[in-house]
Amino acid sequence: MTELLTMRGMELAFPGTQALAGVDLTVARGEIRALLGENGAGKSTLMKVLAGAERPDAGEVVLDGQPVQLRTPREAKAAGVHMVFQEMSLADNLSVAENISLGSYPHKFGVMRWSAVRETAAKALAALNISIPLGVRVRELSIAQQQMIEIAKAVVGDLKVLILDEPTSALTETETLELFALMRRLADRGVAIMYISHNLEEIFAICDSVTVMRDGHSIATHSVAEATVDQLIGEMVGRELGEMMPKAIAEYGEPMLEVRDLVVDGKTEPVSFTVRRGEVVGFAGLLGAGRSSLMRCLVGDLPRASGEVRLNGVPLEPARPRDAVKRGLGYLSDDRRASGIVAKLSIRENVGLGCLSLNARYGVMRKLQERRLAEQTVSRLRVASSSIEKKVGELSGGNQQKVVLGKWLAAGVDALILDEPTRGIDVGAKTEVYELINELAAEGKAIVLVSSYLPEVLGMSDRVLVMREGRIVGEHSREGITSEAVMYDATGQKRPDELRETTAADVVADLATSSAAAGRAATGINHPAKEQK
């Protein structure tokens, strides 16, 4: 095999995170290369750089022996690099044929040459051995067919590198196999395929080689024939628990939040757990495991299909978030900008949002009291700002997150659900958030900590529950917990004590025989670039 693509010393920093810290990567013509790693390891960022969707701070890309500048998706496509994103970028009101040549319509003096449009599309589909009628609107196609159209778009030009970001997360077993067949045909024609996935079985089934990424570094590259599941998982999690998260042991009290057989429609199976006063219960799992849906249902942001929730011993049936807030259950969402802060309002106003009526009499704001409460909260959380009148949108991510936490502190909640509380904030602020979690637990608040960052959830929790495919599949107490054990639960892999020396061949055989879509929960990419926005 001959070398097709080399990336050298790729670096890219986002505020608060070094998404890529000098990544080297070499891929051969016709090779199918898996990129494996936890959420936020840098897989998607690296591929976005390659596809021209992000600009690196440093590093060079050599394609086909030529150094190339891939500054925009357009330049990348011209160079033969095409990325199929998870959220597909088709115009779903247009036909298959129109979509395939979208962006480069054949025309004569601005008038569309429809025959050429159809011809291009027919050729692209024929090359991939796909039969989808050209005139159908994309909206009417299945996800799998839409993905085929995305790939067809790529082969219209001179395709050299095809990047697939979690392509199977929404596909059925049969569709997955069809996609694999298509990938193999493309590889046989010399196209290099970059395959981003969490799913180990699939990687063993279709890829030639696998690169493990972690914390913005490429850790190792193996041929799949030689790699073992244990080895890959070890390399994925790799870290020791940082000393930045000293978990203070708090005294547990009465059960505060009790959840019995809670079902969120289409998102979870019946889920049960209890959080006591002073206890921090961590929720680990891959994205799409149902953790966020479960939390949003608990606070009344998603409808509950069945099950019972008790807060402080009294049934809690929130029809909307304000019912939960009234009862003293706060929710810090996983997307600070979209649903945590009001960027245009001041720190004071944001802190007061959860307790408007507390700071008012007959609907009239008591400004002095509000200001005092905001000042207390800000000094307790050490929000770095010259004034409480500063707009929250102008603060750093860490300080914004402290303001959101401050909102719930000021509201005096008894139980707090924290969904990815340290996402996209810098290390210093992270440590402060951890300290605050300890303090809140010590005060007797019940805390649910959802995090995709294993060291965090392991380091901060008294107990860790692991979710996969909408179910709680593992429970680990603080003593003796390891990231490997959690990762095995999260990915649905057998543990080493159940099956020694799982080899690639075993796993492939597993995939072929088992009809259940094992490990299908391994979906979604947690991408630092997205988190920053």
Place this chain on the structure above:
Amino acid sequence: MTTLETTPRSEAADGARSQVLRRLLGPLVNQLAPFTIVIIMCVGLWILSPYFLTASNIKGNLVQMSSLAILAVGATVVIVAAGIDLSVSTIVALAGVISAKAIVDYGLPVPLGMLAGVIVGGAVGLLNGLLVSKLGLPAFISTLGTLSVCGGLALLVTNGQAVYGLPKNFGWLGTGSVAGIPIPVIVMVLVAVGGHFLLAHTTLGRAAYAIGGNPTTARLSGINVGLVLVLLYVISGLLAGLAGIVEASRVISGQPAAGANYNLNAIAAAVIGGASLFGGEGKILGAIIGATILQLISNGSNLLNISTFWQSVIVGVVVILAVLYDQFRQRQARKV
């Protein structure tokens, strides 16, 4: 705003004094650009026309802008929550003819008849609010619909004819005065003060800013978004009804075609005064300054013999410039 922020201040020494100064001047400084325009326009008109700075012209200006200012307060309240109310101009007409009809045809006493007009405005506002918050229609569409409905109703109830024969005291609200101050001006000031209190000092106002800034955060923080929106549209409707009876009272008749230009002008006044159509920003003082600018354009055109056709062009240009300036200012702020 920028001037105060960037001057180096010796915090400890004159902290207290500057605090007081900032509290007094702060609101005006925030509206610095529109306020400067008002000053420049006044100075310009004073130089160009000897008549501008006479008591009767100033009084006339204040009376003429009162309805627009009342509507601009309503527009601001809704725009702050990222909404928009396009129905106010025909509410003005509908409220006017309903109160005139109620008095002339059904013999209601004048105060009750006027109250009926205001209530009709509030009812349309309630409808707008329910369409937006309960049925989830875009505010633009709901209020565009009620705009047309109210316009049609105003014509239907009157058969397209103005309603005359109102008792003399119907004119008190629009033409009377207390201690030499015209009543419409007093109403305008009361509405402005009330609107400012609502936005700056009540939980409803704070909720409006929060919803306009980020509805999801507002909801997750426990704010009753639906109820707040309904109340805001009701307030806008009530104020439109009030403007409607002030207008009717000024001409002592119910005019089914009243209020024609008010829609865009009310929104324009709010926007010139710094309200953002994306929500989360806007102040009553700004809206009043905006209404003043529009009034000065109208008055200036009359005094300087500029065709009324040009007025419309000038208003449009000013609105566009105001929004451009606002975007420029926000981009500067973001860079810091």
